[in-house]
Amino acid sequence: MSVEGIQSRVWLAQRLSAMVLAVAVTVHLGGMILAVQGGLTAAEIIQRVGGNGVAASFYGIFVLAAAVHAPIGLRTVLLEMTALNPRVADGVAGVFAVAVLVLGLRAVLGFYQLGAV
Amino acid sequence: MEDMLAVSIWRGGEDGEFVSYDVPRLENQTVLDVVTYVQRKLDPGLSYRFACRVGMCGSCAMTVNGRARWTCRTHVSRVADDGRLEIAPLRNLPVVKDLSVDMVDFFDKWAKAGGAFSPTKSRADDFAAIPPGDAKRRQANAGIECIGCAVCYTSCDVVTWKPGYLGPAALNRAWTLVNDTRDGLGRARLRLVAGDDGCLGCHSQQGCQEHCPKSLSPTAAIAGLKRAVVVAVLKGKL
Ligand code: SF4
Ligand code: SF4
Numbered sequence: 541m542s543v544e545g546i547q548s549r550v551w552l553a554q555r556l557s558a559m560v561l562a563v564a565v566t567v568h569l570g571g572m573i574l575a576v577q578g579g580l581t582a583a584e585i586i587q588r589v590g591g592n593g594v595a596a597s598f599y600g601i602f603v604l605a606a607a608v609h610a611p612i613g614l615r616t617v618l619l620e621m622t623a624l625n626p627r628v629a630d631g632v633a634g635v636f637a638v639a640v641l642v643l644g645l646r647a648v649l650g651f652y653q654l655g656a657v
Numbered sequence: 658m659e660d661m662l663a664v665s666i667w668r669g670g671e672d673g674e675f676v677s678y679d680v681p682r683l684e685n686q687t688v689l690d691v692v693t694y695v696q697r698k699l700d701p702g703l704s705y706r707f708a709c710r711v712g713m714c715g716s717c718a719m720t721v722n723g724r725a726r727w728t729c730r731t732h733v734s735r736v737a738d739d740g741r742l743e744i745a746p747l748r749n750l751p752v753v754k755d756l757s758v759d760m761v762d763f764f765d766k767w768a769k770a771g772g773a774f775s776p777t778k779s780r781a782d783d784f785a786a787i788p789p790g791d792a793k794r795r796q797a798n799a800g801i802e803c804i805g806c807a808v809c810y811t812s813c814d815v816v817t818w819k820p821g822y823l824g825p826a827a828l829n830r831a832w833t834l835v836n837d838t839r840d841g842l843g844r845a846r847l848r849l850v851a852g853d854d855g856c857l858g859c860h861s862q863q864g865c866q867e868h869c870p871k872s873l874s875p876t877a878a879i880a881g882l883k884r885a886v887v888v889a890v891l892k893g894k895l
């Protein structure tokens with residue numbers, strides 16, 4: 541595939557993941573605000589949504605979208621604001637993507653397991 | 658109205674400096690009139706460009722009190738309330754001398770963006786009939802009055818950050834050709850402007866259209882190119 545073809549797909553992936561994030565962040569914040577109205581402890585949260593497959597899937601998608609969106613933006617910032625070689629910027633963005641994905645999914649899984657115990 | 662203007666003009670190359678001149682204030686005086694006065698009466702060594710003096714050729718753009726403008730159509734009364742004028746060469750382009758910048762990069766990028774029309778017919782064919790109300794014709798119309806002054810290019814931060822970025826004027830030109838139904842370059846034309854250095858590099862912050870003396874909107878043209886890229890990607894044609 542041509543360089544423009546790849547760059548265009550990466551760019552489009554960032555737009556699409558932004559749309560997912562817009563919904564996910566709204567649901568997440570809204571959910572939190574609703575949930576903590578009367579004060580809430582960690583134990584209560586785990587009790588309510590830990591082990592819940594729907595919550596885990598929702599946050600799994602959230603993490604996935606973040607892992608696509610943020611590294612592409614980071615790469616753009618690096619290319620515009622630093623003198624980094626584009627290959628190095630690609631590498632940094634790639635490592636960041638893997639880190640967000642692994643750490644995020646681990647957190648989602650850990651929370652799910654806490655509730656399932 | 659004060660009798661004299663305190664004018665400081667950039668002299669020298671990239672590492673030059675501002676030099677002060679006193680210029681008589683006149684009614685209906687343009688910034689280009691001021692620069693011309695300095696060259697004719699005070700300092701014949703001053704280099705600057707102009708040609709038409711009526712806003713058609715696009716050669717007289719300079720940075721006036723910190724903002725890029727076409728100087729032949731900019732009245733002193735509009736930009737120098739306190740009788741002070743600071744006139745510098747355009748940003749984002751190498752300074753040749755004084756107020757003249759090297760425009761090679763700017764026009765090379767037009768060529769890179771596929772700025773040349775690619776005909777599908779010859780002079781032996783009849784005129785192409787395109788109704789004025791045609792949707793594509795209207796899109797093209799919105800951008801064709803560009804005079805190539807580089808005011809947008811000099812006002813775009815992405816150009817500053819990414820020297821390879823094609824810039825608003827070249828992309829605006831490309832969009833007029835994408836909408837020219839007589840043009841034969843098709844998808845290949847889109848490919849020329851699709852990458853990170855093309856329309857995808859634009860942050861849509863509209864510095865270009867804020868400054869364009871012809872009130873064009875390169876931002877809208879670039880948004881059109883982005884939409885065309887999305888369609889091409891989804892169709893697997895890029
Ligand atoms: S809208 Fe795009 S082209 Fe125009 S000044 Fe901003 S980044 Fe540059
Ligand atoms: S788009 Fe406007 S500012 Fe840019 S070169 Fe054309 S006329 Fe000048």
Ligand code: FES
Nearest residue numbers: 710714715717729
């Ligand atoms: S001298 Fe031609 S546009 Fe100003």
